[in-house]
Amino acid sequence: MSLNEQVVRAASSAHPRPLNTTFAYGTAGFRANADTLDSTMFRVGLLAALRSKKLAGQHIGVMVTASHNPEQDNGVKLVDPHGEMLHSSWEQYATLLANATSDDALVTTLHHVIQATGVDLAVKANVVYGHDTRPSCRSLVRAVVDGLAALDTDQVNAGLVTTPQLHYLVRCLNTQGSSDAYGEPSVEGYYHKLAAAYTTLATGRHLLPALTVDCANGVGAPKLKEFLKVVGTDLLPLVTVRDTTTVAGSLNKDCGADFVKTQQRAPRGVDLVPWQRYASFDGDADRIVFYYADAEGTFHLLDGDKIAGLVAGFILDLVRDAGLDDVKVGVVQTAYANGASTKYLTEVLGVPVTCVPTGVKHLHHAAESYDVGVYFEANGHGTVLFSPATLSLLSSPGPSSPTASQSAALSNLRALVDLINQTVGDALSDLLLVETILLHRQWSPAQWDSAYSDLPNRLVKVLVTDRTAFVTSDAERRLDRPEGVQARIDEAVRGVEGGRSFVRPSGTEDCVRVYAEANTRQAADGASLFLPLVITDPPRRAAGLTRTTPGADLANKVARIVHDKFGKGPQPASFF
Numbered sequence: 001m002s003l004n005e006q007v008v009r010a011a012s013s014a015h016p017r018p019l020n021t022t023f024a025y026g027t028a029g030f031r032a033n034a035d036t037l038d039s040t041m042f043r044v045g046l047l048a049a050l051r052s053k054k055l056a057g058q059h060i061g062v063m064v065t066a067s068h069n070p071e072q073d074n075g076v077k078l079v080d081p082h083g084e085m086l087h088s089s090w091e092q093y094a095t096l097l098a099n100a101t102s103d104d105a106l107v108t109t110l111h112h113v114i115q116a117t118g119v120d121l122a123v124k125a126n127v128v129y130g131h132d133t134r135p136s137c138r139s140l141v142r143a144v145v146d147g148l149a150a151l152d153t154d155q156v157n158a159g160l161v162t163t164p165q166l167h168y169l170v171r172c173l174n175t176q177g178s179s180d181a182y183g184e185p186s187v188e189g190y191y192h193k194l195a196a197a198y199t200t201l202a203t204g205r206h207l208l209p210a211l212t213v214d215c216a217n218g219v220g221a222p223k224l225k226e227f228l229k230v231v232g233t234d235l236l237p238l239v240t241v242r243d244t245t246t247v248a249g250s251l252n253k254d255c256g257a258d259f260v261k262t263q264q265r266a267p268r269g270v271d272l273v274p275w276q277r278y279a280s281f282d283g284d285a286d287r288i289v290f291y292y293a294d295a296e297g298t299f300h301l302l303d304g305d306k307i308a309g310l311v312a313g314f315i316l317d318l319v320r321d322a323g324l325d326d327v328k329v330g331v332v333q334t335a336y337a338n339g340a341s342t343k344y345l346t347e348v349l350g351v352p353v354t355c356v357p358t359g360v361k362h363l364h365h366a367a368e369s370y371d372v373g374v375y376f377e378a379n380g381h382g383t384v385l386f387s388p389a390t391l392s393l394l395s396s397p398g399p400s401s402p403t404a405s406q407s408a409a410l411s412n413l414r415a416l417v418d419l420i421n422q423t424v425g426d427a428l429s430d431l432l433l434v435e436t437i438l439l440h441r442q443w444s445p446a447q448w449d450s451a452y453s454d455l456p457n458r459l460v461k462v463l464v465t466d467r468t469a470f471v472t473s474d475a476e477r478r479l480d481r482p483e484g485v486q487a488r489i490d491e492a493v494r495g496v497e498g499g500r501s502f503v504r505p506s507g508t509e510d511c512v513r514v515y516a517e518a519n520t521r522q523a524a525d526g527a528s529l530f531l532p533l534v535i536t537d538p539p540r541r542a543a544g545l546t547r548t549t550p551g552a553d554l555a556n557k558v559a560r561i562v563h564d565k566f567g568k569g570p571q572p573a574s575f576f
């Protein structure tokens, strides 16, 4: 069967490409101002159809979202059959199609992709698509549908969903009726699966005070409310804030997981009651962070690293109590993980830790090599994967005369398998996981937080003329190019007690990111390194923070090194 060029050309002419923009399928798919994305969406529809054909007609997912970006942006990412991110070998085809300069060029590029990937056009394609709450989704989803239709695709419209719900649906659709069926392929099926598992885990526990959830004014708001109707509030006392999706411009505005993590403070207008638990979702509900204030009103963040520590500790206890000594639990982090968290995991919990490059696909992949792999990015994106061997061990009858604590641990582990969305990080599923653990431990957020103290740190962006000139190795912890820069970073770090810093190009924004952390106490011989910088960031100044920490000073120093030689625009007085 050959490509119906006429159909593709005609459909494409309704979705002309803006010629002054180039598109790149990066860590988070395509992301840009929504006004520029119509042609890209159409072409992603074509690519999703090809991907499905290539994989014997299995369902491929298309999610229209720009996560934590401002409301005027939008984006799209593809989901592979098992619910994982699009295989990286296909990202280049997404980029090629998006950048074809005319309808004819698009047809030529399609031929190239079909040939390079060995797609059989005779296979019927199946695609499931969904979207978040952005006003631009309506027309952009139509463009995706036009792309799907041009290759005669069977479509499932999932409508308004969180990103992890779409990942769940993909896996369910592809495993229906098989021995590893993941669940009922509907949003209701998702709610029922999570609710049943949570009920098993939470029943009979002494309830904790209600959790307040900031929904970033995004899709998490209606979806959390739908879930609460299924699970009921008896076992899950919960209050939502920033839960409107109808006020223009409110999505992610001064709220949400990204705001809280990067600003290290509560969503604007949310007054923290000391010692109460709070959580923030991001705009498409695939990330979550927790936080609380102490009696002085000081803000404390419980980020992805803290979640990883909490979850790994709990699972280790269950595995030991269940007598599953051969089941190896491991944790996967990126270079952004706070050094104190890595130390806690390896030295206190005694679990192996793997460090991988930024981006969920790397973490997910590395977590698959453990029997139980816990992975979290510091920003709150993560989940837990149970290997096929562990799953079959857990589903076997177990010891013939188990002790009470052994059977309790086994039944809790089985429920965790259902509670955790194993396709991708999921704010709702992670919320339930953390709540379950705190219920079992009967911990306040401060007790959870007391596992270790974060090293003070700072993450800054530096605008450079060419970020592709920055090439890293060792899971992004070292800079191979431009030559000589790593030596200067090493020099800056030397003498800073507990100091660590690295530089890498962003995969989602046109900048390089500089991260640094260090102990609070300055090393005597390093003191001259730290000019007493005045903070230029108004909220921090308002909070009385007029001096930086050694970690922040180090970040600023390294940012200067990068900016001096490769920067774009005038050098800021301070990078934060």
Ligand SMILES: CC(=O)N[C@H]1[C@@H](OP(=O)(O)O)O[C@H](CO)[C@@H](O)[C@@H]1O
Binding pocket: 027, 028, 067, 336, 358, 359, 360, 377, 379, 381, 505, 506, 507, 508, 509, 513
């Ligand atoms: C430091 C940081 O938070 N980086 C984020 C950000 O990637 P960058 O490549 O750093 O732009 O967006 C990614 C996709 O959402 C996310 O996976 C990652 O953690």
Ligand SMILES: [Mg+2]
Binding pocket: 067, 068, 282, 283, 284, 285, 286, 287
């Ligand atoms: Mg997100």
